[in-house]
Amino acid sequence: MSLLNRRSKAERFEAAVMQHERGIYLLCLRMMGRREDAEDCAQEALLNAYRSYDSFRGEADIKTWLYRIASNTCMSALRKHRGDSSLEVLREEGFEPTDTRMPQPEREAERNDLRTRLSEAIAALPDDQREIVVLREYQDLPYDQIASILEISEGTVKSRLNRAREKLKKYLTDVEQIGGKRVQENEGRQG
């Protein structure tokens, strides 16, 4: 038995997963929207991965394998709490976009505003589109790897991503327009 195999399964798993821990957590965070849910899902995903680690033969990239498990765990959690992730419900439950903890000096106010709106827009996306946006835009993964993680074709990845981008653009534009109108109305009242 080699020295590597003599280590416990937990140790071997930890060593293999360590460099992907952050990515898995962030994937769950963007998918779930709330940090508490993200932590739960990421933990569940890692535990599921650990349980089936013996069956992982290394045929696929471990990152792909781990992300697939994390993605499935998130989708499963979202299905269980269907409706919870709608923007309205999230807001009712005190949803806070993930970047609001950032300090808000004046020069960054505009940027933070974009992030807040972006988080809302992502949360409003359908689950299957959101996971592709997360993998592509956040994680910067190529199409073939996303296709491999989600076990769908690259064409499906592209089409879903395009639809998701359109929705994000529309959401952000609408919010901007509404915001602009409000500013004009306020200015009119003041004038």
Next chain:
Amino acid sequence: MDCRTFSLLLDTPEAERTPEQVREMEAHAAECRDCALLLAIQREMRCMDEEEEIPAAFSASWRERIRAEEENKTMSRFPWKKILAYAAAFVFVAVGTAVSYNNGWGTAGKTANQTAARTTYTNDGAADYGVTSGTYLNSKAAGTSASYEAPMMLADSFASEEMAAEEASGVEREAKIVRTVNFTVRTQQYEQDYDEIRMLVEEYGGRIESLNTSGDGTAYSLRRANYTLRIPSQRLEAFLDAAKGVGNVSNYSESSEDVSENYYDMQSRLETQEAKLQRLNEMLAKAKNISDLIELEEAISDTQYWIDYYTGRMRGYDSRVADSYVYITLREINNADAAEQKELSLGERIVNAVKASLEAAGEMLQAFVIFFIAALPWLIVLAGIVLVIRAVVRSRRKHRKAAEKAE
């Protein structure tokens, strides 16, 4: 750069974009509002992730959970359930087989007439009567000593006669010897020797006073017969010679008790009492008043009692002297014992040991088969119950999984 090229570059991982491509993308974004938004989305998203910190609690928590899981798995890796199931099955089969074996089911029919411990008691009442009743009569004699001494006048008159009679009878006395022999016969041909001892007893005019047998002839329950024989003393030596030839004799012991003194003392007392009785009867015939009659009647009664007592004791002695006691223990031995006895060679001993082992194994197997067949109806019922429970559990599990999937 047009929007299509911009889109293609947007889908290219950042690390693969050249600085030139990045500049061109920014230049296009400055002119195209849609593309500018897409670029801003992508950049903001990546910035958001870069600035996000992993909660320390999460990092520690998942590691803790997998370690806990590993520990639990290590604990549960030992197959307690399997071992318990096998142990239970083993105990069930072993106990069942042992019960079957001990009940003699494995040898039923084969040695049905020998399975149960059997006692044949053919006590000769007359033989022991003297001994047992002697004890009884002694106590009775003590209890009745007052009435016996009451007619002192009469008793005194016979005392000198008793002594005279004792002296007169001690002239030529035959020695009264009670012989007792005890030995063990070890044999591999139990049944044959068992019968042979009985035949020898008959042949030499003896009798079996008691016979006690045990064992069923199996490897773990070898047979044994305890004989209590009464053999005419005159033919005892011949009988012993014959009996010793039955098997291998061991633990031989012999004792002789000289009961002459007691016997002849008893005899003289008896004669005195008989003489006394005769005199009393003569006196009774001549008695004239009632009080004498009553006193004589009582004396006659007591005398008769002692005559009976001495007669019984003497009969007992006669029996013990005439028929010696022979205690024989007939013990069956197995091949291994036989090998030890005969000092066989190593090879023979091994062969005998293997034979004995195979015999035992065969008997155990028979006992197991019989137990299994006997327990079959119960096993079928038990299997039915287990299958039903299993089906119910599986069905519930299936429904639960289906419900989870549906969710």
